[in-house]
Amino acid sequence: MLTMNYTYRIDPDATQQAELLEWIETCRGVYNYALRELKDWIASRKCQVDRCSRVLSRVRGTQWYVVITIESSVSVPDTPVHSRAIGIDLGLERFLTASDGSFQKRPQFFKSMQGKLKLLQRRAARKQKGSQNWEKAQIEVARMHHRIGNRRQDFHLKTAHQLCDQAQTIFAEDLNVKGLTRGMLRKDCVDAAFGKFLSLTEWVCWKRGVYFAKVNPNGTSQTCPSCLATVSKGLEVREHHCPECGYRTHRDTPSASLRERAAAEMVLHRGQENVVSQGLWGTETACQVGLSGVDDLDQWRGAGIPNREVGKPAL
Numbered sequence: 001m002l003t004m005n006y007t008y009r010i011d012p013d014a015t016q017q018a019e020l021l022e023w024i025e026t027c028r029g030v031y032n033y034a035l036r037e038l039k040d041w042i043a044s045r046k047c048q049v050d051r052c053s054r055v056l057s058r059v060r061g062t063q064w065y066v067v068i069t070i071e072s073s074v075s076v077p078d079t080p081v082h083s084r085a086i087g088i089d090l091g092l093e094r095f096l097t098a099s100d101g102s103f104q105k106r107p108q109f110f111k112s113m114q115g116k117l118k119l120l121q122r123r124a125a126r127k128q129k130g131s132q133n134w135e136k137a138q139i140e141v142a143r144m145h146h147r148i149g150n151r152r153q154d155f156h157l158k159t160a161h162q163l164c165d166q167a168q169t170i171f172a173e174d175l176n177v178k179g180l181t182r183g184m185l186r187k188d189c190v191d192a193a194f195g196k197f198l199s200l201t202e203w204v205c206w207k208r209g210v211y212f213a214k215v216n217p218n219g220t221s222q223t224c225p226s227c228l229a230t231v232s233k234g235l236e237v238r239e240h241h242c243p244e245c246g247y248r249t250h251r252d253t254p255s256a257s258l259r260e261r262a263a264a265e266m267v268l269h270r271g272q273e274n275v276v277s278q279g280l281w282g283t284e285t286a287c288q289v290g291l292s293g294v295d296d297l298d299q300w301r302g303a304g305i306p307n308r309e310v311g312k313p314a315l
Contacts, residue, residue, distance in 0.1 A: 002076055006068045020064065063146060079211045081275050083168035087215075087268030089260050090173065090194050092185060096159060097260035099268045102166065104159055109152045110191040117144050156197045160204040168210050171271025172198055173217035215270040 012020060087099040095106035110117075124137035163170055177195035180186070198214070205212035 002072045002074050004070045004072075006070070008066050008068070010064045010066050012064055017062070017064070021062075079206065079209055081169050081211045081280050084166075085169035085171070085268060085272070086163070086167040087171045087264045087266070087271060088163065088173075089264040089267060090175065090192075090197070091260055092188050092192065094260060095192060097264050098163070098166065099261065099264040100166070101261055103260070104162075106192060107151075107155055108188075108191060109148050109155070110187070113144065113148055117141070117148075120144055152191075152193055153196075153200075156193070156200045157204065159197070160201040161208075163201065164204060164208045164210045169271075170201070170205060170210060170212050171267050172201070172212070172214055173267055174214035175217055213271055213274065215267055215274060217267075 089097045091097065092106060094103045096104040120137065120141045124134065124141055127134035127137050175194055175198070180189040180194065183189070202212050204210075
């Protein structure tokens with residue numbers, strides 16, 4: 001069963017908004033009533049389970065969307081592994097570094113607008129709670145949050161499409177997103193929204209016929225992509241140089257971090273290994289990676305097939 005959702009922004013008039021808000025209020029009341037019943041039932045049996053919070057508030061600065069869901073019994077085949085492949089490494093110094101040396105700087109969506117947001121919040125705090133001026137101030141704060149979120153999503157989507165322009169097979173780290181939001185850099189990680197970016201990238205890849213897969217992220221920055229030896233590096237080390245095989249990532253992109261590029265190349269290696277071990281790689285979809293410091297898949301398989309032109313299938 002194929003399910004597709006189409007989301008459209010709508011602009012209801014005042015009467016329609018009042019009716020929609022009444023529906024939302026009814027849903028909120030029903031949800032909270034049912035949740036209270038569930039909590040009472042759990043408390044009476046002293047059962048230790050996770051429980052949801054109550055729904056904490058009025059809707060302000062509402063943006064209305066309509067979602068159209070289409071279901072069909074048509075079978076859509078998975079996107080095959082094909083043509084040029086790259087690995088990507090996500091980080092806070094640079095949002096994204098690819099195994100081919102390209103990278104994307106990290107816009108600081110929240111930090112760049114934090115001053116304006118604090119100003120609006122201070123203005124709202126000075127208003128008498130419940131007054132019309134207080135309500136207007138709360139709407140301004142909500143609109144600022146919408147603006148920050150929209151800028152972040154716009155960047156994520158444009159970056160995902162740029163990746164699909166670069167390659168037809170993309171591998172990324174399967175990050176522990178929740179763990180990243182608990183450390184010292186949690187504000188920066190939440191602002192970057194790596195989890196949302198990976199989800200959007202997976203959707204864009206599916207839409208554009210690009211193969212996308214995640215790999216184990218453990219040790220990608222501590223492993224040499226050439227000989228697979230462990231090369232321990234502190235966060236202050238910004239380049240990769242393997243003492244075992246002497247491999248150093250090339251400086252064909254001077255401003256790109258050598259360390260991050262080495263991690264992206266390792267992501268690519270792991271993705272190649274996975275598709276070969278799963279039998280997803282075949283002659284009808286074979287590709288030549290052709291990246292510096294990265295062996296092609298034929299060498300990984302030990303087949304000894306001569307190099308082929310990028311994107312040209314073997315016959």
